[in-house]
Amino acid sequence: MAAAVHSPGAYGIHVTTPTLNEIPTEENAPSPKKRRLPRALRWLIRGFLLMVLATVLYFGAAELGTRIAINGSADPDAGGIDVYLVSNGVHVDIWVPAQRPERDWVAWLPNEVPLRPSGYVAFGWGDREFFLNVPTWDDLTLGTALRGAFLPTPSAMHVLAFSGPPRIGDNVHRLSITAKRYSDLVAFIDSGFQLEDDGRPVLLDHPGYNWNDRFFDGSAHYHLFSTCNVWTNSAVKAMGQKAALWAPFERSARYHLPRNRGSR
Secondary structure, three states: OOOOEEEEOHHHOEEEEOOHHHOOOOOOOOOOOOOOOOHHHHHHHHHHHHHHHHHHHHHHHHHHHHHOEEOOOOOOEOOOEEEEEEEOOOOEEEEEEOEOOOOEHHHHOOOOOOOOOOOEEEEEEEEHHHHHHOOOHHHOOHHHHHHHHHOOEEEEEEEEEEOOOOOOOOOEEEEEEOHHHHHHHHHHHHHOEOEOOOOOEOEOOOOOOOOOEEEEEEEEEEEOOEOHHHHHHHHHHHOOOOEEOOOOOHHHHHOOOOOOOOOO
């Protein structure tokens, strides 16, 4: 590279004349500094992308867990005790006979649950705040939804009394099981309650939605990976019946159930 030429200028002042190579051109001109996004915005974008990735993974795992069957060879008509899985479109409850030798629910539950010996009793486990404070979807708040989804929250058991089995419908599935399998189901349902020292359930101070239902203190915690439908699906597993490997959604809990609409 040629050196710059120094020549005397006016009044004896030396002037440095740049050579050709020192004159800025498109090739040798300094590149402008790249503008970086503010740090807060960068973290916001990263957080958003992580949430999208986590959502995709969660729903992907749910779909995979739904399709993988447990107890695939079970016979849904192998016994003489009829239990029912009944969906309300979002959540699936378990209906069992109110009185049997394996468990007399009429005697086990307090009088606040108006059971008849010839009737049925339905159980549903879930998020306590949702159960107690969201009687209708119009009452659901963003805070309740986010806490239930992302934080381990206390649980409750919803218990409903009915005069008989559910009416036949597309939302109803019947499983006929043996006395041994029914005893296994009873033990599983018991594990969903927080029990007193005498083995009885803890009634919560809430009037229920209607005259025939009440809420009880639940065991364990509700969260994104342990939902109400996961609990119901686990009850089906406890009966030795065909169920999903993991069933966080209503569709998942019903996916492997017999399509018999509750009829004999």
